[in-house]
Amino acid sequence: MSEKSTLVVSKIKHGTVIDHIPAGKAMNILSVLGIRGEKGDRIAIIMNVESEKLGKKDIIKIEGKWLEPRDFDVISLIAPSATVNIVENFEVVKKYKVSLPDRVEGLLKCPNMTCITNERNESIKTKFKVLSRDPLKLQCEYCGTIIYKDDIVKLTNYLKK
Numbered sequence: 001m002s003e004k005s006t007l008v009v010s011k012i013k014h015g016t017v018i019d020h021i022p023a024g025k026a027m028n029i030l031s032v033l034g035i036r037g038e039k040g041d042r043i044a045i046i047m048n049v050e051s052e053k054l055g056k057k058d059i060i061k062i063e064g065k066w067l068e069p070r071d072f073d074v075i076s077l078i079a080p081s082a083t084v085n086i087v088e089n090f091e092v093v094k095k096y097k098v099s100l101p102d103r104v105e106g107l108l109k110c111p112n113m114t115c116i117t118n119e120r121n122e123s124i125k126t127k128f129k130v131l132s133r134d135p136l137k138l139q140c141e142y143c144g145t146i147i148y149k150d151d152i153v154k155l156t157n158y159l160k161k
């Protein structure tokens with residue numbers, strides 16, 4: 001086994017491996033998941049490694065962390081190609097492929113400041129309809145504002161649960 005592949009396959013004991021992330025997007029994924037390492041999470045970030053499917057890819061390994069359904073939706077917005085592996089006792093026990101839902105609710109902030117979802121006194125969950133998956137294009141169901149792939153990271157209001 002070459003040194004390169006050793007880097008990729010080195011195992012975690014219990015936790016989550018997010019694989020097949022487009023190259024360079026690992027940090028964005030951690031950011032939108034609200035994982036910063038401050039709470040002592042053990043995280044391995046492997047960037048720009050060879051991938052048969054993607055050419056190059058990123059991988060994130062998080063010891064002792066399991067994802068919630070909304071985490072999968074968030075990941076699908078940034079890395080539609082991602083797979084999520086659940087590891088127990090050094091073995092992959094479950095494998096999921098993320099998939100972008102037709103409607104993205106409560107995960108993205110509308111960039112239109114006059115949108116009703118941005119009214120301070122209203123607690124309306126944002127709703128975006130997926131108009132196109134590749135390239136990613138979503139539309140606010142309240143004001144019609146369209147957002148694109150490159151806007152996604154800065155519009156994730158995921159942390160404001």
Ligand SMILES: [Zn+2]
Pocket residue numbers: 110111112115116117140141142143144145
């Ligand atoms: Zn809006």
